[in-house]
Amino acid sequence: MISSSHVTYDDANMGKANEGTSEISDKLKKAHERIETLRNDGAQGFFDLPFDGKIAKELERMAKEIRGRGIKTSIVIGIGGSNLGAKTILRALDEGKGAETIFLDNPDPESVFPFLSPSFDWKKTILLVISKSGRTLETTAIFDALWKVLKKTLGSTANEHVFIITELVSGNPLFERAKQESFQVFPHPTNTGGRFSVLSAVGLFPAALAGLNIRGLLNGAKEMEEARRKEGIKHLAVQFAARQYIALIQGKKSIHVLMPYADRLSQFVFWFCQLWAESLGKNGRGQTPLPAIGTVDQHAQIQLFIDGPGDKVVTFIAVEKMMKQVKTPSGLNFAKIMDASRQGTAHALTAQGKLNGTLTIPSLTPESLGALFQFFMLATAYLGELLEINVYDQPGVEAGKKETMRLLGLGS
Amino acid sequence: MISSSHVTYDDANMGKANEGTSEISDKLKKAHERIETLRNDGAQGFFDLPFDGKIAKELERMAKEIRGRGIKTSIVIGIGGSNLGAKTILRALDEGKGAETIFLDNPDPESVFPFLSPSFDWKKTILLVISKSGRTLETTAIFDALWKVLKKTLGSTANEHVFIITELVSGNPLFERAKQESFQVFPHPTNTGGRFSVLSAVGLFPAALAGLNIRGLLNGAKEMEEARRKEGIKHLAVQFAARQYIALIQGKKSIHVLMPYADRLSQFVFWFCQLWAESLGKNGRGQTPLPAIGTVDQHAQIQLFIDGPGDKVVTFIAVEKMMKQVKTPSGLNFAKIMDASRQGTAHALTAQGKLNGTLTIPSLTPESLGALFQFFMLATAYLGELLEINVYDQPGVEAGKKETMRLLGLGS
Numbered sequence: 001m002i003s004s005s006h007v008t009y010d011d012a013n014m015g016k017a018n019e020g021t022s023e024i025s026d027k028l029k030k031a032h033e034r035i036e037t038l039r040n041d042g043a044q045g046f047f048d049l050p051f052d053g054k055i056a057k058e059l060e061r062m063a064k065e066i067r068g069r070g071i072k073t074s075i076v077i078g079i080g081g082s083n084l085g086a087k088t089i090l091r092a093l094d095e096g097k098g099a100e101t102i103f104l105d106n107p108d109p110e111s112v113f114p115f116l117s118p119s120f121d122w123k124k125t126i127l128l129v130i131s132k133s134g135r136t137l138e139t140t141a142i143f144d145a146l147w148k149v150l151k152k153t154l155g156s157t158a159n160e161h162v163f164i165i166t167e168l169v170s171g172n173p174l175f176e177r178a179k180q181e182s183f184q185v186f187p188h189p190t191n192t193g194g195r196f197s198v199l200s201a202v203g204l205f206p207a208a209l210a211g212l213n214i215r216g217l218l219n220g221a222k223e224m225e226e227a228r229r230k231e232g233i234k235h236l237a238v239q240f241a242a243r244q245y246i247a248l249i250q251g252k253k254s255i256h257v258l259m260p261y262a263d264r265l266s267q268f269v270f271w272f273c274q275l276w277a278e279s280l281g282k283n284g285r286g287q288t289p290l291p292a293i294g295t296v297d298q299h300a301q302i303q304l305f306i307d308g309p310g311d312k313v314v315t316f317i318a319v320e321k322m323m324k325q326v327k328t329p330s331g332l333n334f335a336k337i338m339d340a341s342r343q344g345t346a347h348a349l350t351a352q353g354k355l356n357g358t359l360t361i362p363s364l365t366p367e368s369l370g371a372l373f374q375f376f377m378l379a380t381a382y383l384g385e386l387l388e389i390n391v392y393d394q395p396g397v398e399a400g401k402k403e404t405m406r407l408l409g410l411g412s
Numbered sequence: 413m414i415s416s417s418h419v420t421y422d423d424a425n426m427g428k429a430n431e432g433t434s435e436i437s438d439k440l441k442k443a444h445e446r447i448e449t450l451r452n453d454g455a456q457g458f459f460d461l462p463f464d465g466k467i468a469k470e471l472e473r474m475a476k477e478i479r480g481r482g483i484k485t486s487i488v489i490g491i492g493g494s495n496l497g498a499k500t501i502l503r504a505l506d507e508g509k510g511a512e513t514i515f516l517d518n519p520d521p522e523s524v525f526p527f528l529s530p531s532f533d534w535k536k537t538i539l540l541v542i543s544k545s546g547r548t549l550e551t552t553a554i555f556d557a558l559w560k561v562l563k564k565t566l567g568s569t570a571n572e573h574v575f576i577i578t579e580l581v582s583g584n585p586l587f588e589r590a591k592q593e594s595f596q597v598f599p600h601p602t603n604t605g606g607r608f609s610v611l612s613a614v615g616l617f618p619a620a621l622a623g624l625n626i627r628g629l630l631n632g633a634k635e636m637e638e639a640r641r642k643e644g645i646k647h648l649a650v651q652f653a654a655r656q657y658i659a660l661i662q663g664k665k666s667i668h669v670l671m672p673y674a675d676r677l678s679q680f681v682f683w684f685c686q687l688w689a690e691s692l693g694k695n696g697r698g699q700t701p702l703p704a705i706g707t708v709d710q711h712a713q714i715q716l717f718i719d720g721p722g723d724k725v726v727t728f729i730a731v732e733k734m735m736k737q738v739k740t741p742s743g744l745n746f747a748k749i750m751d752a753s754r755q756g757t758a759h760a761l762t763a764q765g766k767l768n769g770t771l772t773i774p775s776l777t778p779e780s781l782g783a784l785f786q787f788f789m790l791a792t793a794y795l796g797e798l799l800e801i802n803v804y805d806q807p808g809v810e811a812g813k814k815e816t817m818r819l820l821g822l823g824s
């Protein structure tokens with residue numbers, strides 16, 4: 001058992017991956033030093049985001065003002081790192097008390113078409129356009145199509161319905177356009193990539209619009225980060241990363257399954273998958289993240305996990321206390337079914353020699369969710385250092401983009 | 413290029429997996445013989461399901477009668493193979509013209525709680541409970557909890573709001589209960605497992621309730637199956653399976669990514685994942701299915717696919733003609749963005765020596781979806797024969813179940 005703020009890791013079923021951690025303590029120390037350098041130099045911003053109370057205050061103020069204008073719907077236009085964090089927060093915490101949130105990411109004409117109608121209630125709708133570079137093809141295409149309708153419908157006040165999150169650098173076409181059209185702009189931190197941006201305006205503004213407690217998110221993440229700075233290589237995130245490193249390198253576990261037993265964390269898994277895949281998958285290396293959800297995947301994927309190739313490590317997420325209580329007439333408690341199912345699954349995996357560990361949070365709150373976000377970003381950073389991979393770039397994405405632009409007859 | 417009804421496979425980027433197919437033609441012939449035996453003996457029912465016009469007629473009649481009673485909502489209670497097919501059909505084809513469908517699978521108290529209110533509009537709601545064995549813990553627990561409320565609210569007519577799909581065999585507790593309480597029952601075919609049941613009542617009844625064209629689904633699947641019977645080992649599904657076999661065994665591609673470029677196929681991927689994982693993942697063997705969606709995963713997973721370990725084969729699904737047309741004000745066509753993005757991604761994968769192939773359907777209709785279902789079930793069956801795996805059992809699931817029941821103090 002290793003604990004940090006809100007999160008406990010049970011590594012009892014991680015077998016040889018536990019035993020090897022002391023052997024790599026020098027590697028862990030070096031990784032920690034490099035990470036502290038990245039942080040101190042300001043080269044990577046996600047370490048410090050939870051401490052930025054100023055942006056939270058500004059977003060809360062703006063969200064309140066927008067809701068005060070009678071806005072009922074926010075359409076978030078962004079893809080990948082620009083919406084996975086917000087989607088995760090909303091799926092986990094939204095109780096339907098603030099604005100309704102619609103996410104548009106894919107330029108699939110069938111998904112975008114319903115929003116091109118002038119009879120859509122545009123007066124009560126805002127567009128929130130998120131792209132770090134301001135050049136994301138999918139995002140700008142969807143925004144262009146919706147902006148045309150919005151402007152036609154609302155005329156000279158249309159610009160008051162558009163909010164932009166992008167890098168405030170000259171030459172960024174979305175930033176230039178925002179200035180020209182007088183859209184409200186929030187900064188996308190320059191030293192933070194999309195997949196590490198959930199605790200910046202990128203994740204927090206949609207959450208604030210939905211009326212959620214963004215301070216709680218930041219506080220949970222802050223406690224996790226403070227514990228790391230204090231505990232160094234003994235910290236939960238470092239020790240978790242160490243076990244995954246050993247599982248991958250020595251155990252050849254090329255696949256990492258994340259399997260929460262809580263529907264409200266079903267989107268968290270996809271946020272994790274981007275983080276793990278895009279940060280660690282390069283130079284022919286990396287570990288493939290695989291999404292799962294308990295109990296559902298006991299009836300879909302678990303046969304493969306238990307009885308298939310020994311190429312996986314499974315990380316469960318358990319929620320100790322559910323917010324609602326449901327029982328069958330005969331007294332069978334639903335939370336107990338979830339818990340017993342997770343334990344039964346862990347037991348069966350272990351019996352087949354399949355590595356698995358369990359992260360437990362006391363309940364799903366803004367604080368514990370913020371802590372989980374920071375935990376996984378830190379674990380990714382440490383694992384990348386151990387693997388000697390540059391966690392923060394994505395060189396493999398460029399080749400496909402170039403060919404796509406060529407096929408569309410567009411310049412890069 | 414290999415084609416069958418509605419589906420074309422472009423294998424140009426499958427490299428060595430193409431070259432090896434003639435070498436394994438004896439294996440393919442044997443696999444085909446075994447499959448024809450399974451079919452002729454009636455040991456596996458999914459081959460013949462598309463030919464069963466009688467059940468379709470009965471489901472259509474019943475769905476019409478139910479909608480005629482003013483039912484607006486159907487709550488489908490089932491997990492894994494009992495709901496993934498229906499979810500897939502609805503996500504692909506539903507236009508909101510029939511009853512609204514709510515899927516309950518996970519006994520997560522927070523997901524089930526909102527449906528325990530007597531103020532829910534139960535008069536306009538039916539429960540459709542799906543479990544082949546009639547013993548699925550999650551399904552019966554959710555049904556028990558909802559049935560209590562339904563009975564309390566509607567009294568003696570409550571049973572008219574419950575429909576059951578289960579095996580009609582004595583000793584099946586759900587079947588016995590249905591007889592006792594006078595619930596309407598439809599048969600779950602005994603010779604068809606959940607993951608192969610999409611074209612039985614399991615997938616078709618929820619679709620019929622939503623007002624969808626279930627005949628079209630069956631017809632598309634029927635054409636695919638008829639082509640297979642006629643063409644034998646030259647058929648698309650066999651040739652696709654052959655390439656995956658070579659990619660897995662010779663190319664050590666342990667992961668199969670399915671990546672459609674159409675939001676309406678986003679759920680299809682999860683249906684495929686169960687089929688591939690549960691059918692092929694056993695005895696330490698199998699290939700791990702990985703869900704993806706274009707263009708979204710170009711911004712999440714593609715870095716890993718292109719630049720990470722060479723352990724994957726990617727199958728794209730392209731939809732030639734989208735139902736809606738959307739353009740940006742400057743004339744950029746959304747369908748073209750989707751298409752160019754897929755081609756750009758395939759190009760980049762191929763440039764890095766990563767195997768990939770593309771399945772194309774002319775448009776997303778009941779017929780093409782039915783054909784895709786049958787295609788993937790057939791491909792799974794052939795790949796299993798090539799791998800000498802029993803496709804139709806799931807022995808690994810039992811161990812976890814037993815421990816869960818023990819922890820809950822329930823007999824198995």
